[in-house]
Amino acid sequence: MDYSGGRVLLSSQREGQSTHYSPRVLILVPLAAILFQVYIPQFFHFLQFLELPMLVVVYFALMRRSQLGGLFLGALVGIAQDSLTIKPLGMYGIVKTLVGYFAASVSVRFDVEHSIIRGMLCFFFYLFHQCLYWVMERALLGHQPPFEMQSWLVQGGLNAVVGLALFHFLDKLRSSA
Numbered sequence: 001m002d003y004s005g006g007r008v009l010l011s012s013q014r015e016g017q018s019t020h021y022s023p024r025v026l027i028l029v030p031l032a033a034i035l036f037q038v039y040i041p042q043f044f045h046f047l048q049f050l051e052l053p054m055l056v057v058v059y060f061a062l063m064r065r066s067q068l069g070g071l072f073l074g075a076l077v078g079i080a081q082d083s084l085t086i087k088p089l090g091m092y093g094i095v096k097t098l099v100g101y102f103a104a105s106v107s108v109r110f111d112v113e114h115s116i117i118r119g120m121l122c123f124f125f126y127l128f129h130q131c132l133y134w135v136m137e138r139a140l141l142g143h144q145p146p147f148e149m150q151s152w153l154v155q156g157g158l159n160a161v162v163g164l165a166l167f168h169f170l171d172k173l174r175s176s177a
Helices: 023-043 052-064 067-084 091-107 115-141 149-171
Strands: none
Touching: 023 052, 023 067, 052 067, 052 091, 052 115, 052 149, 067 091, 091 115, 115 149
């Protein structure tokens, strides 16, 4: 472990190294996550807590270690998700843009190959996503949604567990470059 230079839990062999994926993976995985998010909860209501597009944005932003890439991926995924839901256009776009940017920023500081760190980041970014959406709904739309921190904490834990399984699967799709 190398703790010099203000970096936390960065191993010396993977420091600053980004991961590459084929263009098909970068297109099909977010598209599948968006379609899952839009259509599956209509049939299986108990899966409404799952925020799969956000987890995909977090994964690719963490692994590619590019703030600009995380920003654009978050924006594209968020706007695509907005366009397929009845929610106001741009809300998920803004939230997922910020999630992608901050996830990429965090990946420069932490060794995101560790499962514990990945789980904690999934949990944190789920809470960040929900709180930011709540704030934007109040500020931009003038709605008064309830602040449901207890349910967000439980759902964040569940999303972290699903995120760990998803991240393990997505690790197998890396390009060997």
